[in-house]
Amino acid sequence: MTISPSIMTTYGRIDIAFTHGEGSFLVAEDGKKYLDYASGIAVNAFGHCHPKLVEALQDQASKLWHTSNLYRILEQETVAEKLVANSCADRVFFCNSGAEATEGAVKVARRYAWANGEKERTEIICATGAFHGRTLAMLAANDRPLFREGFGPSAQGFTHVEWGDIESLKQVIGKHVAAILVEPVQGEGGARKAPEGYLKLLNDIAKENGSLLISDEVQIGMGRSGTLFAYQKEDIEPDIIALAKGLGGGFPVGAVMAKAEVGDAMVPGTHGSTFGGNPLAMRSANAVLELLLENDFLSNLRKMIVYFDKKMDELIKNDMRINPIIFAKKGSGMLRGLQLIEDVNAGDFGNIAREKGLLLVGAAENTIRLLPPLNTSKEEVDNAFDILNDIVLELKKT
């Protein structure tokens, strides 16, 4: 079967269609079962069809789907209060995707400066390797010149500094800077964890300069770091946080979270979203938050992360014995990567993994990303690493 020509060709799709999913597994049309360690690119935080998520959506589906933000949405207030109670933020705006969350975050930062009478403070500092989404403005925030090609003039007001290099930030920081926008762990950029102390320094410099810090936690947020938010591991308090991917556990939902003073720069009419925070999305997000916050889930997850890390070390140790193909262990929490040597293509690695029933996803820097569901079991982890060991052995031979 070939892909329908009615689909716009924005993706180079793999010719597999899944018919259903259960937990960490996906089943394709031909009945083949896959261990899904791509999780829809860090979206299915609790795997597929988690009973609690199914129940929440089914219940809401029979009551009320959409009303609009013209009215109070009680489910939205519940989720916002949970996010606020468990973070440094005080205000939440709901949207439907990651790019809307990062772009909304930039709007909030600029508007806050403007509301304080600092009309010239508009610049947003981003890092090399950054990925913040695909809207026209976020194309300028990304460090992906190819993504901008053919799309006309770039949005103004975005500067890039060398990821991990404070000196390069010091050269461009100034009173014109509204915010520093950073991913605590770069996902698309190659599962790159910020160097030790980097985020703290960014935060200090932002604050000394009267600029805001925006933590783009679209991929690493909602537990994937091992804490509810990635910034919580760093002894900092960002002024704005962007969320999406895992937040709805598979239902499209994003959020912009902000400190009170910053969020209050947004007054009626300054921003909006027709669908943002509708009851279905909010019931999904609420169920995800309950799963993350109850029954010691996060402390158990941290133990699994330690185990996962140990398995990565073992894999690399085995690989190192002869003709290593793994160049580096990358990432953090449950956003991990294996950077491969130049001669071995991460795409080929992913293809072999898929043939062997393991779904992974590529990233920049010839890195293959591992994004397991956060509730994956020890057996599944062992199973995945058996397959990874096989692939590494196989690739050595060729």
Ligand SMILES: *Cc1c(COP(=O)(O)O)cnc(C)c1O
């Ligand atoms: C995926 C991603 C985005 C964009 O999210 P979309 O839902 O695809 O718009 C933004 N920032 C980061 C860090 C991401 O990983």
